[in-house]
Amino acid sequence: MSESDVLATFTRILRDLLMDDSIVLKTDTRRPDVPNWDSFAYVSFIVAAEGELGIRFNVAEVESFETVGEIVAAAMARLR
Amino acid sequence: MDEGLAARDFRGRLKAVLATDDDAARLDGLRLLADSAPGYVGTIQLDKALAGVAPEAVDKRLTRLRVAILSSATIDHLLPGLRVAAMRSGFCFEVFAGAFGQYRQELLDPATRLQAFDPEVVVLSLSARALVGALPIDAEPEHVEQLLQTEIAEVRGLWGAARQRFGAIVLQQTYIDTFEPLFGSYDRIAAAAPARVIARLNDILGHAAREDGVALVDAAGASARDGIDAWFDTARWLHGKMEIAPQAARRWGELTARVVAAQRGRSRKCVVFDLDNTLWGGVVGDVGIEGLVLGEGSAAGEAYLQMQRYARRLKERGVILAVCSKNEPTVAEQAFSRHPEMVLKRSDIACFVANWQDKAGNLREIARTLNIGLDSLVFIDDNPAERARVRAAFPMVAVPELPEDPAQFVRAISDQGYFEAVSFTREDSVRAASYAANAQRETLRIAAQSMDEFLRGLDMEVVYGPVSDLELERATQLINKTNQFNTTGRRYSAAEVARLAADPDSIMLQFRLADRLGDSGLVSVMILRSSAADATELDIDTWVMSCRVFGRQLEDEAMNIAVEQARAKGSHALSARFVPSGRNGVIGDLFRNLGFESITGTGTACEQRWQLTVARYEPRQTFIRRAGERS
Numbered sequence: 001m002s003e004s005d006v007l008a009t010f011t012r013i014l015r016d017l018l019m020d021d022s023i024v025l026k027t028d029t030r031r032p033d034v035p036n037w038d039s040f041a042y043v044s045f046i047v048a049a050e051g052e053l054g055i056r057f058n059v060a061e062v063e064s065f066e067t068v069g070e071i072v073a074a075a076m077a078r079l080r
Numbered sequence: 081m082d083e084g085l086a087a088r089d090f091r092g093r094l095k096a097v098l099a100t101d102d103d104a105a106r107l108d109g110l111r112l113l114a115d116s117a118p119g120y121v122g123t124i125q126l127d128k129a130l131a132g133v134a135p136e137a138v139d140k141r142l143t144r145l146r147v148a149i150l151s152s153a154t155i156d157h158l159l160p161g162l163r164v165a166a167m168r169s170g171f172c173f174e175v176f177a178g179a180f181g182q183y184r185q186e187l188l189d190p191a192t193r194l195q196a197f198d199p200e201v202v203v204l205s206l207s208a209r210a211l212v213g214a215l216p217i218d219a220e221p222e223h224v225e226q227l228l229q230t231e232i233a234e235v236r237g238l239w240g241a242a243r244q245r246f247g248a249i250v251l252q253q254t255y256i257d258t259f260e261p262l263f264g265s266y267d268r269i270a271a272a273a274p275a276r277v278i279a280r281l282n283d284i285l286g287h288a289a290r291e292d293g294v295a296l297v298d299a300a301g302a303s304a305r306d307g308i309d310a311w312f313d314t315a316r317w318l319h320g321k322m323e324i325a326p327q328a329a330r331r332w333g334e335l336t337a338r339v340v341a342a343q344r345g346r347s348r349k350c351v352v353f354d355l356d357n358t359l360w361g362g363v364v365g366d367v368g369i370e371g372l373v374l375g376e377g378s379a380a381g382e383a384y385l386q387m388q389r390y391a392r393r394l395k396e397r398g399v400i401l402a403v404c405s406k407n408e409p410t411v412a413e414q415a416f417s418r419h420p421e422m423v424l425k426r427s428d429i430a431c432f433v434a435n436w437q438d439k440a441g442n443l444r445e446i447a448r449t450l451n452i453g454l455d456s457l458v459f460i461d462d463n464p465a466e467r468a469r470v471r472a473a474f475p476m477v478a479v480p481e482l483p484e485d486p487a488q489f490v491r492a493i494s495d496q497g498y499f500e501a502v503s504f505t506r507e508d509s510v511r512a513a514s515y516a517a518n519a520q521r522e523t524l525r526i527a528a529q530s531m532d533e534f535l536r537g538l539d540m541e542v543v544y545g546p547v548s549d550l551e552l553e554r555a556t557q558l559i560n561k562t563n564q565f566n567t568t569g570r571r572y573s574a575a576e577v578a579r580l581a582a583d584p585d586s587i588m589l590q591f592r593l594a595d596r597l598g599d600s601g602l603v604s605v606m607i608l609r610s611s612a613a614d615a616t617e618l619d620i621d622t623w624v625m626s627c628r629v630f631g632r633q634l635e636d637e638a639m640n641i642a643v644e645q646a647r648a649k650g651s652h653a654l655s656a657r658f659v660p661s662g663r664n665g666v667i668g669d670l671f672r673n674l675g676f677e678s679i680t681g682t683g684t685a686c687e688q689r690w691q692l693t694v695a696r697y698e699p700r701q702t703f704i705r706r707a708g709e710r711s
Contacts, residue, residue, distance in 0.1 A: 016121050047326045048121045
C-alpha cells in the first residue's frame, strides 16, 4: 500500500464518517481545516482507520498527530 | 470480504437508500441495512441518515421514547449504535447523554438538564474501575463485602430517584471486568481481587434488581461471551475514558434496545419451525420416519436433537412453538408421534400447519389462530428461498439467516436475542399450553353453529379479587407488556403497583379466566382510582387484558364486577379514558360497547374521555360463571 493509497483510504473513511463527499485530505490538512472533524469524530476516525488497515497507533501518537501527513507516516511505518 | 470492500458495498447501498424521496421507504431501507450488521462507521452513517427521516414517517413506523444514558464513563460513541438498534426493535430513541461521571448529580440534583428532558427510560452504565482501584488487595473479606453492599445500596438509591422524579423505567448495566488478572487463577478466590469483586458486585446487583423490579443489561455476560478484547480497549479508555470500546458500540446498543423492547412487550412471542432439515435431518416424505437423521449415535443426529432441546426450553419459558412445513400433514404428525428420538412432542406445538401451500400465507394463518401479530413471529427454515419469500411478503416477521451446518443453528437463533425477557412468572411457564388450548378453542369456534353456542360450550369461570403480593410480579408484567388491550398505556413499576394495591382510595382488580380446555391464569388487571375532582367518582386509570382471552366476554364480566365494586364503595360514576397508541385500535369502541357515554368537548386526537353513571348500568349478559371473589 502506497502513501497515496493510505491517504485515499483516510479520505474515504472521513467522508463516510461525516457524510460529506467534498472532503479531500492532503498531507498538510489539519483537523480544524475540515468542518465537523471534532474530537469525537477524530477518535472515530482513528478507530475506523486502525480497523481498516489492521494496525494500531500507540496512545502517544494519537495524542500528538497534528497533520494528516503524520497519521499517514505513522500508518506507513507499520504497513511496511 | 475485507473491511474496505465491505465499507464500499455498504456505502453504495446506503447511497441508493438515501436517494429515495419517500421518507417511509427510506426508513424501511435503513432498517434493512441495519439488519446487515454494519461496522462502527456504517452505524454512525445509518444514525445520521435516520435523523434525516421526516418525523411523520418515523411516527408511522416507530414508537418514540425518551431515553437517558447516565454513566461514570464516556458514552457519546455508544449513542449511534443505540439509536440504530432501537430502530431495529421498532423504536425511535431520543437520547440524553449524561456527561462523563455526572450520573449522581444528574439524577439527584433537580436543577440539571435531565429535568427538562423528562426521561421515560433511564439506563445506568457504571464502571467498577474506581471501586476496584481503591480496594487494597489485602482487605478483609468482611470489609470488601460491606463496601460492595454500600455501593449497590447507593445504586438502588439512584434507581429510586429515577422512578420518583420521572416515573422512568430503569435499566442497569452489569459491571464489566476490564482488569488483567493479578494473582492468576487465584483471583476467583481472593476476596479483593478484581475478578472476584466484580463477580460479587454483579451478584448483589442481580438480587437488588430482582427485588426492585429493575431490568439488567448484561454487558458483563456479553463481554465474557465475546471476549473482553471485543469490549474493552485500554487505548480508548486512556484517550477518552470509554469503558465500552467503540467496536462494541453496536452490540451494546442491541443489548440495551432489546431490554427496552422487552419491557414494552415487544419481544417476539412465537417461533415457527420448518421441519425437514430444520428440526430433523432428511425429508420425511422421501426417506420415511425410519430414515430421519435424529438422535444419539451420530453427530448430525445429535445436532438436530440439540435444536429440539433448545425449542423445548424456549417453550418452558413461555415462547409459543408452531410448525409450518411443506409436507403431507399425516406424515409430519406421525414423525412426532412415532419417532423414538423426538424431544418435541406434538402437544408442544401450539399450532401445527403442514400442507403444500405458500408459507407466507401459512404464517399469516398461524398468527391469526394464535391471535398474535405477525411482528411476534420468528420463522426458522433451512431453505434460503423460503426465507427470502417470507421476508419479502412480511418484513415484520423475524427470519434469521441459518448457517449451513445444523450444529450452529441454536447459536444463530440465540444470538439474535428475539425472546429477551425482563421477568419470568408461573404464567409464562404455562403460556405455551394456554396458546395450544386457544388453538383448540379456535377450532371449536369455527365448528360451532353460533358464537353463543361456542361460548356456552366453553364452560368459563372467572376468579377475581385484589392483587396479592404473590401476584404483584405478574400484574406488573401484564401492565407493562400489554399493547393491544391497554386503555391508557400507563406503565408502572412493581413498587408502584404494590403501592396502588395497598392504597385504600384505589381498587386494583385482577381477573383469571378458566374454562374446560384450561386455565389461562391472571389475564387482566384494572386499576380504579378516586377522581381528584369528585370523590364519588372512580377513574379507570389502567385496564389491560391479555390477547389470549379476547372475544370471550371477559371485558363484559370484568366491567360487571368493576361496577359492583364501585357501587359498594359508594361511587356514583366511573370515568375512563382511551389513549390511542397505534397498537390498541382493537379496543377503540370498548367503552361505547360497555355503555359508557362520550364526554363531548374534552376528547382530543390523543385522548377520548368516557363516563358511566353507576345507577344506570345494565349488567352485561355473559356465559362466564363467577368462581367467587377471593379476598
